[in-house]
Each structure stands twice: as C-alpha cells, then as structure tokens.
Amino acid sequence: MEATIEVSGARKRFGQTLALDGLTFSVRPGEVTGFLGPNGAGKSTTMRAILGLDALDEGTALVGGRRYPSLTRPLGHVGSLLDAGALQPSRSARNHLLWLAHSQGLGAARVDAVLALVGLDSAARRHAGGFSLGMRQRLGIAAAMLADPPILLLDEPFNGLDPDGFVWMRGFLRSLAAEGRAVLVSSHLMSELEGSATHVVVIGRGRLVTEATVAELIARASNGWVALRTSAREQAMAVLAGAGATVAVTGPDALTVQGMSGEQVAQALGAAAVPFAELSPHRASLEEAYMELTREAVEYRAQGVSAPTAGE
C-alpha cells in the first residue's frame, strides 16, 4: 500500500458545532507532517475520520487511496496513537502488547522488538497503570508500530515527555520518515515539531490555514528581517525607528529589524555612532512562523477579501 493520507473536502458537524468545514490536505511518503491548530480546530476529529471512527458528513479521508474501514488488515497499514491512557492498568507493558500482537497474528519477538524500539525494554514487565504519561506515550507508539505500518497518525505524542523524551521522539519521527513512511503528528506547539517535521498543515475552525514545507514557512516569516546585536539597545531602537523601520526586542542585547536592509541598518547606526555587532539576516523559528501565519489569518478574516495591510 502506498504511504499516503489524503483528506478532501472533509465536513463534519456535531450538533451546532461545525468541526470540519471543507478541510483538504495530503501527507506523502517520507514526510513527517506536523498537524497544528488551536484547541477545537478539528485535529482529533480529522484523525478519527481518517481512522473511520467518525463518519464524515461530506468529503473523503483516504489512506493509501482507500477508506480505512475497507482495509482487511488495517493495523498493518495504519498505526495510530490517539489516547495514551487507553490501556489496561493491571497488565504489564509487555502483556498489553502481547495481547494486541496476538489479535494481529504477531508473536512475542515482534513485541520485544517494538519495546526496544521505543526504549521501554527495561520497564516491559512493570504494570502499565504505574507508567508516567511519557512512558504511556512510548507504549502507545510501540502498539502503533506492532504491525510495521507504512502510515502513522500520532495525536499529541509529545505530551508528558521529559527533555530526553523530546529528543528521542524527534529522532524517532525522523527515522520513521527516512524509512519512507507517512507520518501525521498533531501538536499545539510549533516548537515541539522543530527538528522533526518537514511539512506542516495548519488548521483553524475546521478549515485549512496553510499547508507548506517547514523551510517555506520559515523563509516566509524570515523575509525582510535583520538580526542585530548591540550594547546600546535603546539608542539603536530610537535611530532605527526614526529611520522608519519596525524594531522588535529579542534579547538583552538583541533586536530584529524589518523595513531596512542590513546595509541600511549599518549605515544608520554608523552615522549615529551607535555601536553594533553581528548584523545578519534573521532566521525565524518555527514558532515565529506560526505566529506570523496566525496573524495573517486573523487579519484576513477581519478585513475581508485581500485588503492590503498597513505598510504594504
């Protein structure tokens, strides 16, 4: 089966709430796609629709070109982590997985392999009920990986992870994509996905806000910004603002400047005898890119059709 997820024109209403409002996006093989949006944006509903747990009112949600309920061995095609709490607390982690493995015709060797894969081998015989949320997330991922599926849907897998867990999860997601799998990972925070996602799908109120590569998103948000270090921050701000630039404080001795080239910034500060160092094009973080996006989306909604924003 081809490792793709394709959601097209998905609409879903729960009573008065329109959870999905014509949502369309796709995930291709070899990509970790971050699935982002504020609370209630429709991320979980989308994942549930892809897995056939919620029926769409309109549109389609396909895995490898097929509807999930039509798959004969679904867990061999799509692995999912929706709720890390969904386990039998009195069972050991290994027994929990053995029970799942048997239901799929898999043996103990595969269980031990996935326990090692997620770093739970030493905790394998402990009761899952005593696991921290981070360990439950790992166990949930081990379960998702049991039948070695080419497609993975992970809902908030970074929740509850400690700093080591974060590093591990990022590397793990990258390795899944490097093996050619399609991976859709939901998150509230862009920063969680930095270093693992290659693509992002941002949704709001059940609609697509943007679908882009991480590199495109960062380039868009970085455009026209110059980063600057100066021991005379207030003076530099006054000079640059006086020259018409937009200036933001990014640290005790750091500013970012928009509306002037690096050369113009150097000239203006030089002429006013303001000391500075490290003048460079600013590379936005994924979080900044997300904020920029959200801001654009809000402005678009507030202004109606493509009215220019101030300064354009």
Ligand SMILES: Nc1ncnc2c1ncn2[C@@H]1O[C@H](COP(=O)(O)OP(=O)(O)OP(=O)(O)O)[C@@H](O)[C@H]1O
């Ligand atoms: N079973 C349900 N019954 C009624 N309303 C629902 C149901 N499931 C979701 N909703 C509503 O649909 C909208 C989308 O919810 P959803 O859980 O998909 O968003 P989300 O992006 O996953 O949010 P969060 O980040 O908070 O998990 C919300 O307004 C939610 O209250």
